[in-house]
Amino acid sequence: MRNVAVVFEKQCRDTFKNKTVLIQFLMFPLVTIIMENAVAMEGMPEHYFAKLFAAMYIGMAPLTCMASIISEEKEKNTLRVLLMSNVRPVEYLLGIGGYVWLMCICGAGVIAAAGGFTGKELPAFLLVMAVGSLTSILIGAAIGTWSKNQMMATSVTVPVMMVFAFCPMLSMFNETISKAARFTYSQQVSLLMEQLGHVDVTAECAAVICANIALAAAAFGWAYKKCGLA
Numbered sequence: 001m002r003n004v005a006v007v008f009e010k011q012c013r014d015t016f017k018n019k020t021v022l023i024q025f026l027m028f029p030l031v032t033i034i035m036e037n038a039v040a041m042e043g044m045p046e047h048y049f050a051k052l053f054a055a056m057y058i059g060m061a062p063l064t065c066m067a068s069i070i071s072e073e074k075e076k077n078t079l080r081v082l083l084m085s086n087v088r089p090v091e092y093l094l095g096i097g098g099y100v101w102l103m104c105i106c107g108a109g110v111i112a113a114a115g116g117f118t119g120k121e122l123p124a125f126l127l128v129m130a131v132g133s134l135t136s137i138l139i140g141a142a143i144g145t146w147s148k149n150q151m152m153a154t155s156v157t158v159p160v161m162m163v164f165a166f167c168p169m170l171s172m173f174n175e176t177i178s179k180a181a182r183f184t185y186s187q188q189v190s191l192l193m194e195q196l197g198h199v200d201v202t203a204e205c206a207a208v209i210c211a212n213i214a215l216a217a218a219a220f221g222w223a224y225k226k227c228g229l230a
Contacts (some may be wrong), residue, residue, distance in 0.1 A: 003087045007095025011069065015103075018072075021065050025103045028057035029110035036114045050115025052169060054125070055190035057111065058132035059164030062104045064157050066140025069096055071153035074144075089224070097137050104133040121196040128196075131209065132189040136164070138216035146223035185212035 015022055035049040045051075070093075072078075108129035117125050139160065147153035168190035171178035181187040188205045 003091040004095045004098070007087065007092050008099050011096055011099040018069075021068055024061045024065050025107050028053045028061065029107045029114070032111045033114040036116075047115040047117065050111050050117070051190070051193040054108065054111050054115075054129060054193060055132075055168040055186055056165045057104075057107060058129060058136055058189055059166075059168070059186040060136075060161050061107065062100050062133045062136035063140040063143075063161050063164065065100050065103075066097065066137050067144040067147070067153045067157045068150065069100070070141060070144030071147045071150045074147070075149040093141060097141065100137055100140075101130070101133050105130060108133075117196070124196045125193070128189055128192045132185060135185045135209070135213050135216055138213065138220050139164075142216065142220035142223045145220065145227050183208055185209050 032050055032053045035053070039049070074080075105126065108126055112122055112125050115125075140157070143156050143160065144153055147156060164184055164186040167177065167181035167184055168187050171181040171187060171190075178187075182191075182204075185208065188208050191205065192201070
């Protein structure tokens with residue numbers, strides 16, 4: 001746990017040095033604050049922008065940040081130095097993953113405040129965001145671990161991130177996309193956002209989210225062994 005805490009602390013100090021990672025955590029919370037306060041239209045659903053951007057935030061921020069951090073440290077040989085300093089790969093990944101997860105939850109808290117979630121809605125919102133963030137972190141860790149450098153990680157992350165981040169929004173306007181998107185965790189997170197006051201987790205929702213987590217974990221396990229970290 002000491003090594004995990006050291007890696008976590010190191011990444012916290014590096015946050016303001018790495019503007020690419022920092023902007024991912026700040027972009028959607030700031031956009032949510034602006035849109036929730038600047039846009040008001042008749043007939044607009046309650047918490048509309050908060051729910052919309054929360055689902056996009058889950059599909060983008062943790063995934064891109066995790067992949068970016070790991071691939072950058074591999075490229076700069078920082079990861080090799082850490083591993084030679086008696087920091088085990090699992091400890092490193094737990095430290096980085098814990099950092100990204102906590103930052104995402106902080107961003108989720110800002111989105112919740114901007115959307116005005118209160119009562120039962122607030123803990124339900126944060127719980128849904130926590131589960132979605134975990135799935136994205138696993139996918140990002142798989143991409144970052146598998147990629148040889150940051151450029152390669154970016155080329156893989158962008159299309160994957162586009163699918164998970166924008167499917168919930170596009171599915172609102174296209175029935176065909178909606179039918180395909182229901183098999184992604186980000187779409188199920190978006191659907192859960194619509195019923196925060198009385199969350200009813202259906203069998204399909206639970207199965208899709210669990211399947212996505214299992215697939216992400218399997219992809220990460222494969223990348224972990226392939227890159228010689230096991």
